[in-house]
Amino acid sequence: MIRSQRWKGAAFTLPFQLGFVFLYLIPIGYAVHQSLFREQRSGLGLGGATVTFAGLDNYRHGLTDPAFMSSVLRVVLFACVQIPVMLAISLLLALCLDALTARAAARFRMLLLIPYMIPGVVAAIVWINLYSPDVGPLTSLGGFFGSSWNFFAPSMVWPSIGNLLTWHGIGYNMVIIYAALQAVPRELFEAARLDGASETRIALSIKVPRVRGALVLTGMLSIIQMLQIFNEPALFRNVTPQTVSDSFTPIMIVYNQAFNAGNYHYAAALSVLLALVLGVASFLFYRLTSKETD
Amino acid sequence: MVMTESATERPETHTLRRLARPDPAARGRGGQRFLLLGLILAGAYSLFPVWWLIVAATKDRTGLYQTNGLWFSGMHLWDNLHQLVTYDHGIFLRWTANSFLYAGVGSLGGTLIALATGYGLARFDFPGRGVVFACVVGSFLIPIALLTLPLYLVFSSIGLVDTPWAMLIPCLINPFSVYLAKVYTEATVPFELLEAARLDGAGELRIFFSIVLRMMATGGATVFLLAFVNTWNAFFLPLTVLRGEENWTLNLGLYNWTGKRLESGIDLTSLVLTGALLSIVPLAIMMTAMRRYWRTGVTLGALK
Numbered sequence: 392m393i394r395s396q397r398w399k400g401a402a403f404t405l406p407f408q409l410g411f412v413f414l415y416l417i418p419i420g421y422a423v424h425q426s427l428f429r430e431q432r433s434g435l436g437l438g439g440a441t442v443t444f445a446g447l448d449n450y451r452h453g454l455t456d457p458a459f460m461s462s463v464l465r466v467v468l469f470a471c472v473q474i475p476v477m478l479a480i481s482l483l484l485a486l487c488l489d490a491l492t493a494r495a496a497a498r499f500r501m502l503l504l505i506p507y508m509i510p511g512v513v514a515a516i517v518w519i520n521l522y523s524p525d526v527g528p529l530t531s532l533g534g535f536f537g538s539s540w541n542f543f544a545p546s547m548v549w550p551s552i553g554n555l556l557t558w559h560g561i562g563y564n565m566v567i568i569y570a571a572l573q574a575v576p577r578e579l580f581e582a583a584r585l586d587g588a589s590e591t592r593i594a595l596s597i598k599v600p601r602v603r604g605a606l607v608l609t610g611m612l613s614i615i616q617m618l619q620i621f622n623e624p625a626l627f628r629n630v631t632p633q634t635v636s637d638s639f640t641p642i643m644i645v646y647n648q649a650f651n652a653g654n655y656h657y658a659a660a661l662s663v664l665l666a667l668v669l670g671v672a673s674f675l676f677y678r679l680t681s682k683e684t685d
Numbered sequence: 686m687v688m689t690e691s692a693t694e695r696p697e698t699h700t701l702r703r704l705a706r707p708d709p710a711a712r713g714r715g716g717q718r719f720l721l722l723g724l725i726l727a728g729a730y731s732l733f734p735v736w737w738l739i740v741a742a743t744k745d746r747t748g749l750y751q752t753n754g755l756w757f758s759g760m761h762l763w764d765n766l767h768q769l770v771t772y773d774h775g776i777f778l779r780w781t782a783n784s785f786l787y788a789g790v791g792s793l794g795g796t797l798i799a800l801a802t803g804y805g806l807a808r809f810d811f812p813g814r815g816v817v818f819a820c821v822v823g824s825f826l827i828p829i830a831l832l833t834l835p836l837y838l839v840f841s842s843i844g845l846v847d848t849p850w851a852m853l854i855p856c857l858i859n860p861f862s863v864y865l866a867k868v869y870t871e872a873t874v875p876f877e878l879l880e881a882a883r884l885d886g887a888g889e890l891r892i893f894f895s896i897v898l899r900m901m902a903t904g905g906a907t908v909f910l911l912a913f914v915n916t917w918n919a920f921f922l923p924l925t926v927l928r929g930e931e932n933w934t935l936n937l938g939l940y941n942w943t944g945k946r947l948e949s950g951i952d953l954t955s956l957v958l959t960g961a962l963l964s965i966v967p968l969a970i971m972m973t974a975m976r977r978y979w980r981t982g983v984t985l986g987a988l989k
Contacts, residue, residue, distance in 0.1 A: 399889040400809020404817055407802035410858035411820055418835035419827070425835070484727055487720045501976075502728045505735060508972050510918040512936040513961045516943060517734045520741070521754075526954060528737065528754035562731065590716060619828050622920045629944040642921070645830045650925075655838065662831040669828055 791856025803866025
C-alpha cells in the first residue's frame, strides 16, 4: 500500500480517535488522578476546602468500607444465581426453537423477543407495578395460593429484581444461542440419529457443547452488566426505600458518594476499583470457561 | 455493485436454506407437543406484562385500583393521553422531543463516525491501527460510572452540563458501533473494488462517500438502529449530566414520576403507565420496520 494512502486511511479514524481521547482517555485519567487526592475542610468548614494528596488512602478506605464490600458481594452472589438461571432458560428455549420448523421458530422467536424491545427503565416500571399490592395482579394471586406475597419485602427484593432481569434478558440470549445452534452442521444430527441416539441425547451431547462459545459470550456480557446494575434497584428504591438502601449496589454507592455526599475523590477511587473487579471477573470467567474446551 | 447485492441478500438465502431443510420428522409427536407447550408458556410469560400495561393504560384511576388488571374495564385511553400531554404544561411532550433529539441526532452522527472508523480499520494498514482497535475492544470492559462521573466534571468545567450537548457529544463516540462497522466493512467492501476506483482516479473521500457508504447501507442501518435503541434506553448518563427537567429524557421523566408518590404524596401511577406505554411505541415501530437489520445486528455483534 502506498504511503500517502496509509495516512489517508488513518485519517478516516481520526474523528473517532479524537473523540475517544476526549470522552474515554481523559475522563479515565482524570478519575485516576482525582482518586489520589482528598478534600479536607478546615475545623468549622468555614475556611473552604483544601485538596491534598492522599496516595492510595481512598483505595484503602474503599477496600475496608463495609458498605462498598457488601454491595459488591451482594451483586456477585445475585449474579451467581440469576445468570445461570437466565442462561439455562435461554438455552432450553433455543433448543426448543431448533426442533421446530423454520416458520414456527421464526414466529416464536419474534414473540420471545418482545421484552427485549422494551427499555430497561420501562420494564422495571411495569414489573414494579405488577408487584405492587395496590394495582398489580400478582399480590392477589398470592392470596389465591393462601399466602400473601410481598414482593418488596427484604427477602423478596432480589428474587423480584431477578425475575425482572430474566424476563428482560431471555429473548436476547436465546437469539444468540439459537444463531450458534443454526451454525452447527445438520449432518451431525442425522449421523447421530442413524446411530440410534435419542433427541435428548443429541441435544445434550452434540448441540450444547457446540454452543459453548455463545454461552461463554452471553455469560460474560451478563456478568459485565450485572456488576454495574443500577437502573432496576434505583427504580425499586423509588417505591420501597426502606428495603433498597442507597448503598444497595456498587454503582449506587459511587453515585451517592459523588452527587449526594459530594465526595468525588472517593467516588473516583470506588469506580476505579469497580473497573478492576470487572476486569478480573471477566478474565477469570474467560479463563475458566476456555480452559475446559481445550 | 454485484457484491452489494450478494451481501444484502445473504439473510434471505439463509432463511431459504432453513426452510428447505427437511422437517425433523424423526422425533415423536408427543415430544413435539411438549416443546410447543413449553414455548407457549414462555411466550405467555414474555407477553403478559406488556398486555397488562396496555390494559392498564386504558383504565381510569378507580378501574386501575379496583378491577382485574388483566382485563379491560371502560375505555379511558383518550382521557389518560389527554391528561398525560397536558400535565405540568405538557412536559411529557418535551421529554419525548428530547429523547428523539438525543437518540436521532446523536446516533446519526455516531453512525457516520463509526462507519468511517470501521472502514479505516478494515481496509487500511496504518501505524497504530492495532492500538485503535485494542481501544475499541478494551472499552467494552469499562464501567459506565468510571466514564460518566469524570465526564460530568469535565463537562461542568466547560459549561456543558444541563445542556443537550451533554447527551449528544457522548453519543458520537460509540466503540461498539465501530466494532460492528469494521465487521460489516470486512464482509461487504472488497479490496479489488477500491483498487479499481483508485485506478480510475477517484479520491479517497469520494470513494468513501459515493461507494463505500452506499455498499454499507445495510450495516449502517443496523449500527444506527442499535445506537438509537441504546440512547433511547440510556438512564445513568442523563441522570448524571441533565439537571433541569426541561432537558430530561422520557426515561428520566418517568423515573421521576414514579418517585413522586413517596416524595410528595402525588400519585401519578396512571400517568406513568400511559407514558411508559407511549415510550415503547417508537421503539416498537422502528424495530418492527427494521426487523431484518437488528436481528442480524444482534447476532453478528455477538458472534464475531
